[in-house]
Amino acid sequence: MGEVASAEEYWDERYGGTERIWSGRPNVALVREVTGLAPGTALDLGCGEGGDAIWLAGQGWRVVGTDVSRRALERAAGHAERAGVADRVEWRRHDLAVDFPAGRFDLVSAHFLHSPVEMPREEILRSAAAAVAPGGVLLVVGHAGWPAGDEPPDLDVHFPTPEEVHASLELPPGGWELLVATEYEREFTDPEGRTRMRRDNTLKLRRAAALTSS
Structure with missing residues (x-):
């Protein structure tokens, strides 16, 4: 693939190259x-093909799923229809x-x-925190490094720790309760199966239940 002009082009091309990227x-x-959380309204950032948003809808949440790729959102909408939760998920391109x-x-x-396309991740996550309603939850999950056994590619990539992500949010003192900050290992299936x-x-x-400034 040659140089791309935007994140939308990159992700549309990636999603267009195969019938399914994610599981x-x-x-x-x-x-x-x-x-265990009481269902309410949920925002799924970078929803891709919709696996998380569809699961949330199936648990009783009303979900907004957003992604930069129109192809991903079209695919996600089809999956939601087949799962019988299309009326509980709104798909928005952002x-x-x-x-x-x-x-x-x-x-x-x-x-x-x-x-791989330049993205202001810290700014986006600060906007994510600002979008949490009083008493609501912010959940940020990220990679802690390259897969075990892989030779790291020649890319300048930093995988922040939970503590670094927490600090970068610049949250007001007393306005938030830290529930989980942890690193863990999980299995995944690579493209070769x-x-x-x-x-x-x-x-x-x-x-906090009483809304404070972000």
Whole structure:
């Protein structure tokens, strides 16, 4: 692939190259951290083909799923229709580097916001925190490094720790409760169908019930 002009072009081309990129299953950290929460409204940032948003809808949440790729959103809408939850998910295209979904949500979930296309991740996550309603939860899940056994590519990539992500949010003192900040290992299936191991991390915060400034 040659040089691309935008994140939308990059991700549309990637999604257009195969019928499915992701497994369609919800991320394990989402299931672990959201199970037991009372369903409300949820925002899924970088929703891709919709696995997380569809799972949330199936648990009773009303979900806004957003992605930069129109192809991904079209695919996600088809999956939601087949899963019988299309009436519980709204799909919106946003380039989060440029604009952010309006509204406040009981859950804002950002899984693996890593991109080979330049992206202001810290600014996006600060916007994500601002979108959490009083008493709501912010869940940020990211990679902690390259998959075990892989030779790291020649890329200048930093995988922040949960503590670094927390600090970068610049949250007001007393306005948030830290619920989870941890690193863990999980299995994944690579493009060749092999089961591999990878380390990820999770940051989970609850906003105070009385809304404070972000």
